[in-house]
Amino acid sequence: MAIRNVRYDTDEVLRKRSREIEEIDNKIRELALDMIDTMYKYDGVGLAAPQVGILKRIIVIDPGTGPRVLINPVITKKSGSQTGEEGCLSSPNVFGNVDRPKTVTVEYFDIDGKKQTIKAEDLEAVILCHEIDHLDGILFLDKAYDVYKLSDEEIEAAKREAEELERKEQEKAKKNKKCKRK
Numbered sequence: 700m701a702i703r704n705v706r707y708d709t710d711e712v713l714r715k716r717s718r719e720i721e722e723i724d725n726k727i728r729e730l731a732l733d734m735i736d737t738m739y740k741y742d743g744v745g746l747a748a749p750q751v752g753i754l755k756r757i758i759v760i761d762p763g764t765g766p767r768v769l770i771n772p773v774i775t776k777k778s779g780s781q782t783g784e785e786g787c788l789s790s791p792n793v794f795g796n797v798d799r800p801k802t803v804t805v806e807y808f809d810i811d812g813k814k815q816t817i818k819a820e821d822l823e824a825v826i827l828c829h830e831i832d833h834l835d836g837i838l839f840l841d842k843a844y845d846v847y848k849l850s851d852e853e854i855e856a857a858k859r860e861a862e863e864l865e866r867k868e869q870e871k872a873k874k875n876k877k878c879k880r881k
């Protein structure tokens with residue numbers, strides 16, 4: 700397993716259509732594991748193969764329920780609508796609102812080559828739409844409005860805040876341990 704290099708939004712590879720995967724071999728399985736590692740390394744909730752420079756139709760997602768690999772995913776049904784703020788590992792620190800369906804049905808093959816159907820809603824539906832768009836060379840910024848970019852100072856402040864929060868949580872965990880020992 701390895702962390703792959705993420706491609707950024709001016710990279711031409713992000714604008715190309717990815718090809719269907721015909722055979723799920725060891726190379727694809729390795730790619731899937733690397734994509735999961737890369738997604739977690741950058742605190743992402745989804746990643747599409749073109750974002751690591753591979754023009755194949757495979758995405759990984761984790762809406763908070765664990766990682767899922769989707770090969771040749773196709774949206775077969777959409778309903779409702781929702782609007783939410785999105786970001787992208789390929790466009791660091793840029794955010795914007797995007798209108799998406801509220802629920803989607805997606806057909807795909809899992810890593811064992813088994814055909815699966817998933818009905819997703821809310822955040823999971825957003826992630827699936829965002830990642831499947833990547834397979835067609837579409838970026839969320841093509842659809843986003845009220846787009847903004849965090850300044851270097853804001854990024855630093857957010858980082859400090861996250862570190863402070865983590866420090867507090869560790870302290871709390873330590874205290875809990877002490878209590879339990881009694």
Ligand SMILES: [Zn+2]
Binds near residue numbers: 787789
């Ligand atoms: Zn993205």
